[in-house]
Amino acid sequence: MRINFWYISSFFISIFVIIPILTVFSSFFETTSNYYQILKDTFLLEYIFNSIVLLLCVLILTFLIGTGSAYLVSFYEFPFSNFFKWALILSFAVPPYIYAYSLTAFFENYGTAYSILKNLFGDGNYNRHIPKFDGMIGVILSLSFSLFAYVYILTRASFLYQSQNFIDLGKNLGFTKFKMLYSIILPAARPAIVAGLSLVAMETLAEFGAVDFFSINTLTTGIYNSWITFDDLAFANQLSFFLLLFIFALFILENLSRNKAKYHFNTRGGFRQKQKLKLNGKKSLFAFLFCFLVFFLSFLFPLSQMLYWTIKFPENLFDLQIIDLLSNTIYLVVLSSIALIIFALISNYGNRVTKNKTLNILSTLSISGYAIPGIILAVAFITFIAWLDESVVKDLLPFSIKKIFIGSILGLVLVYFVRFYSLAFNGIKSGYEKINISVDESSYLLGYSKRKTFMNIHIPFLRNSLLFIFILISLEIVRELPITLILRPFNFETFATTAYISASEDLLEAAAVPSLFLILIATSFIIVTSKYILRDNNE
Amino acid sequence: MSKNFFEIKNVDFNISGKTKVKNVSFSIENEGDVICLLGPSGIGKTTILRTIAGLEKIDKGSIELNGKLISSEKINIEPEDRNVSLAFQDNSLFPHYTVEKNILLGAERNKEKNGKKISLKEIVDLLDIFHILNKYPHEISAGEAQRASLARSLITQPDLLLLDEPLSNVDQSFKEEIQVRLKKILNQLKITTIIVTHDSYEAFYLGSKCGIILNQELKQFDDPYKVYHFPNSIEVVNFLNRGILIPAKVTGKNTLENWDLGTIEGNFIKEYPKGSNVQLLLQPEDLEHDDKSNLKLEVVDRKFRGTNFIYTLKTPSNTLIPVFVHSHHIHQHEVDEKFGIKRPIHIDHIVCF
Numbered sequence: 089m090r091i092n093f094w095y096i097s098s099f100f101i102s103i104f105v106i107i108p109i110l111t112v113f114s115s116f117f118e119t120t121s122n123y124y125q126i127l128k129d130t131f132l133l134e135y136i137f138n139s140i141v142l143l144l145c146v147l148i149l150t151f152l153i154g155t156g157s158a159y160l161v162s163f164y165e166f167p168f169s170n171f172f173k174w175a176l177i178l179s180f181a182v183p184p185y186i187y188a189y190s191l192t193a194f195f196e197n198y199g200t201a202y203s204i205l206k207n208l209f210g211d212g213n214y215n216r217h218i219p220k221f222d223g224m225i226g227v228i229l230s231l232s233f234s235l236f237a238y239v240y241i242l243t244r245a246s247f248l249y250q251s252q253n254f255i256d257l258g259k260n261l262g263f264t265k266f267k268m269l270y271s272i273i274l275p276a277a278r279p280a281i282v283a284g285l286s287l288v289a290m291e292t293l294a295e296f297g298a299v300d301f302f303s304i305n306t307l308t309t310g311i312y313n314s315w316i317t318f319d320d321l322a323f324a325n326q327l328s329f330f331l332l333l334f335i336f337a338l339f340i341l342e343n344l345s346r347n348k349a350k351y352h353f354n355t356r357g358g359f360r361q362k363q364k365l366k367l368n369g370k371k372s373l374f375a376f377l378f379c380f381l382v383f384f385l386s387f388l389f390p391l392s393q394m395l396y397w398t399i400k401f402p403e404n405l406f407d408l409q410i411i412d413l414l415s416n417t418i419y420l421v422v423l424s425s426i427a428l429i430i431f432a433l434i435s436n437y438g439n440r441v442t443k444n445k446t447l448n449i450l451s452t453l454s455i456s457g458y459a460i461p462g463i464i465l466a467v468a469f470i471t472f473i474a475w476l477d478e479s480v481v482k483d484l485l486p487f488s489i490k491k492i493f494i495g496s497i498l499g500l501v502l503v504y505f506v507r508f509y510s511l512a513f514n515g516i517k518s519g520y521e522k523i524n525i526s527v528d529e530s531s532y533l534l535g536y537s538k539r540k541t542f543m544n545i546h547i548p549f550l551r552n553s554l555l556f557i558f559i560l561i562s563l564e565i566v567r568e569l570p571i572t573l574i575l576r577p578f579n580f581e582t583f584a585t586t587a588y589i590s591a592s593e594d595l596l597e598a599a600a601v602p603s604l605f606l607i608l609i610a611t612s613f614i615i616v617t618s619k620y621i622l623r624d625n626n627e
Numbered sequence: 628m629s630k631n632f633f634e635i636k637n638v639d640f641n642i643s644g645k646t647k648v649k650n651v652s653f654s655i656e657n658e659g660d661v662i663c664l665l666g667p668s669g670i671g672k673t674t675i676l677r678t679i680a681g682l683e684k685i686d687k688g689s690i691e692l693n694g695k696l697i698s699s700e701k702i703n704i705e706p707e708d709r710n711v712s713l714a715f716q717d718n719s720l721f722p723h724y725t726v727e728k729n730i731l732l733g734a735e736r737n738k739e740k741n742g743k744k745i746s747l748k749e750i751v752d753l754l755d756i757f758h759i760l761n762k763y764p765h766e767i768s769a770g771e772a773q774r775a776s777l778a779r780s781l782i783t784q785p786d787l788l789l790l791d792e793p794l795s796n797v798d799q800s801f802k803e804e805i806q807v808r809l810k811k812i813l814n815q816l817k818i819t820t821i822i823v824t825h826d827s828y829e830a831f832y833l834g835s836k837c838g839i840i841l842n843q844e845l846k847q848f849d850d851p852y853k854v855y856h857f858p859n860s861i862e863v864v865n866f867l868n869r870g871i872l873i874p875a876k877v878t879g880k881n882t883l884e885n886w887d888l889g890t891i892e893g894n895f896i897k898e899y900p901k902g903s904n905v906q907l908l909l910q911p912e913d914l915e916h917d918d919k920s921n922l923k924l925e926v927v928d929r930k931f932r933g934t935n936f937i938y939t940l941k942t943p944s945n946t947l948i949p950v951f952v953h954s955h956h957i958h959q960h961e962v963d964e965k966f967g968i969k970r971p972i973h974i975d976h977i978v979c980f
Contacts, residue, residue, distance in 0.1 A: 522722075523722070524717070524719060526715050526717060526719035527719050527721055527722070529677075529680075529682050529706070529713070529715070529719070530713075530715065530719045530720075530721070530779075531721075532681075532682075532705070532706035532707045533680055533706050533707070533711065533712050533713050533780075534707075534712070534732055534733055534735070534736055534779075534783060535707050535708075535710070535735070535736040535783075536707055537705075537707050545721060548723055549721070549722065549723045
């Protein structure tokens with residue numbers, strides 16, 4: 089094996105990303121303060137119970153909404169079906185914590201619902217009749233409407249590649265539409281549905297903003313509390329470890345349940361594009377209403393609520409340092425995305441040209457960062473820097489490195505890097521999978537060196553994928569809350585942290601303006617990349 | 628250093644840790660010569676080309692090109708530094724560039740090189756690909772992609788050109804024409820070429836020498852005429868599938884005796900003691916049809932091949948023998964009819980094992 093630039097770069101990039109992940113695992117063996125005993129005797133069971141209930145409910149709801157809407161827009165033609173096809177992904181622009189603010193703002197006593205009823209029917213005691221979507225139900229709804237798009241996008245992409253032949257086969261066997269759905273269409277899309285649900289599961293278990301807002305104690309808030317309130321990093325890490333085990337158990341369970349079933353279709357020859365069935369009458373109305381309701385609840389509702397408050401309390405708009413927030417957000421987005429893309433590209437190419445097993449294992453480990461909640465990564469990062477400072481750097485340097493990494497842009501970008509590395513790495517990897525290895529070989533045989541092949545052949549080919557990954561990472565960073573909250577420098581705010589701080593001080597009206605800006609920025613990112621997200625052009 | 632332009636000495640060809648072809652040695656004497664490697668699918672022909680191109684390494688033997696050692700246990704010149712061009716079977720055009728851009732990328736190599744240059748126009752005319760120049764690889768057929776890939780390799784004017792089943796996807800009607808053009812251009816430009824194919828007709832036409840690879844070995848490396856008429860082993864006979872082996876007894880310096888066909892005369896290419904029992908190679912063109920002959924065999928099958936028919940005849944001892952008959956022959960025979968063989972049987976060169 090030759091040790092060259094590509095090998096060394098890929099090796100160190102992977103090691104860098106793995107360090108915080110390993111920190112979480114190693115912490116399991118450390119001693120903790122008596123907070124563990126206190127928690128064990130009091131809230132630990134509640135944390136676990138709440139996490140499980142939340143997870144199950146969100147999974148069921150996102151499955152129903154995600155696959156239901158994907159099925160309707162993929163197989164049927166009804167009014168605005170083409171509009172809903174991409175409009176449904178706009179829900180990505182609304183993070184769960186902003187959805188939670190909207191839900192509360194609308195249904196709380198004397199909230200927006202009350203104002204509407206008052207305007208329509210005059211004064212009255214409406215508060216008694218307006219349902220209150222707070223607590224666990226509030227979290228479940230916020231997460232489900234914010235996250236169902238994961239299931240929708242992946243399931244729809246899978247439906248898109250189901251051949252008309254399967255549908256014809258079902259008809260030929262005399263299946264009803266319902267039987268066709270549960271015995272042919274859904275089983276064939278199972279890996280996509282499960283992949284979508286896995287993402288939902290990870291996001292749910294990692295969610296901090298919404299659960300904190302509704303004061304629901306889960307493992308994630310437990311981690312935050314053990315660190316912030318009890319200053320017990322080791323126990324925060326141990327809780328993180330449990331949470332990770334939970335996530336991995338889900339993956340293993342699914343893999344086992346699949347057994348030996350195959351889901352790959354040979355699309356060479358015989359693949360026929362599906363013909364959508366035109367719906368009429370009641371069926372058409374039902375399909376329209378279903379999709380409209382999902383679109384309304386997931387996107388229009390929080391957007392309108394935030395817009396309404398921004399207009400109603402315009403002083404908040406002027407109080408906010410919008411230019412500062414925007415430049416801070418853009419600064420973080422550009423810095424992190426570019427770093428991620430460059431290093432993920434190098435690492436991918438390193439893996440490709442060296443074909444080294446060690447490198448391959450390291451890369452696989454390094455992409456598990458996305459499965460680890462942001463809050464855990466932030467805590468793990470602080471733990472690692474503290475350890476490094478105490479054990480290694482203190483004897484070598486006259487100053488502490490904590491200030492360089494903790495509460496600094498550098499530290500923030502580094503943790504974003506670990507958290508979103510898998511997005512960049514996997515995105516580029518799937519782009520690379522479309523380049524046959526013989527393309528590289530042809531390039532060498534035309535006299536191109538490895539560097540020239542990378543620059544002149546690969547980069548132009550991956551251009552579109554890179555743009556897509558850039559926007560996807562930007563979208564995640566704009567929405568990201570816990571890492572930014574924990575690691576941001578003093579007086580450095582983003583739209584997400586400003587919204588969170590206002591909301592946690594019970595100033596929901598003030599949270600509306602940054603939330604609205606966040607939704608608008610995220611929406612513009614989604615619109616720019618919608619054709620890639622929907623994979624209609626086979627990208 | 629070897630005097631040959633290209634030489635492989637005692638090389639084991641490996642891929643993914645498995646040895647595909649063992650202890651191979653052959654050479655190309657002069658610059659501009661074209662040789663072909665023939666063998667069944669999966670035998671390791673492509674591995675040989677990939678190794679010569681530098682994409683696979685060797686741990687035994689050596690490969691020299693133009694007086695320079697390019698591969699050995701210790702030395703492996705990188706593919707980009709070899710000036711060897713390989714046209715892959717699956718074409719591997721760059722998917723994000725048009726066919727024209729793909730070909731022009733090839734032209735960037737060796738633009739400094741002296742001597743006759745082939746232009747884009749010449750190559751486009753040669754391979755008849757003008758109509759696809761502005762198209763992307765996914766917009767053209769497999770045969771067109773193969774021709775575009777061939778064009779890209781040719782335009783690099785390498786020291787050694789390696790073609791892996793270059794015309795396997797080209798339509799049969801167009802294949803022969805391309806073969807003629809390819810032979811002409813390789814000749815004109817004096818590009819030393821190794822072609823891998825499983826089509827023996829293609830190999831016999833294009834190559835000045837042919838190598839037969841069977842059972843992990845290079846079984847024979849010789850002129851196409853000799854490979855066909857003087858195969859050096861039963862495996863080569865079976866692979867070429869242009870004859871059968873029948874039992875015979877050597878009865879004299881120029882004669883053999885077969886139980887069904889009687890006496891066979893001809894020139895032995897190798898001497899056998901009188902009385903030896905041998906396996907005689909009988910090729911379809913060795914026997915002549917004669918309606919008046921008293922040696923009659925039963926027709927069990929008849930294949931129409933355009934210019935001729937191939938009859939399969941059954942001898943009294945149940946051996947099946949192929950015989951060519953010109954398709955204009957006035958009297959054709961049906962299955963189950965009797966078919967006369969001209970006697971005495973004379974074979975120009977007698978090959979026995």
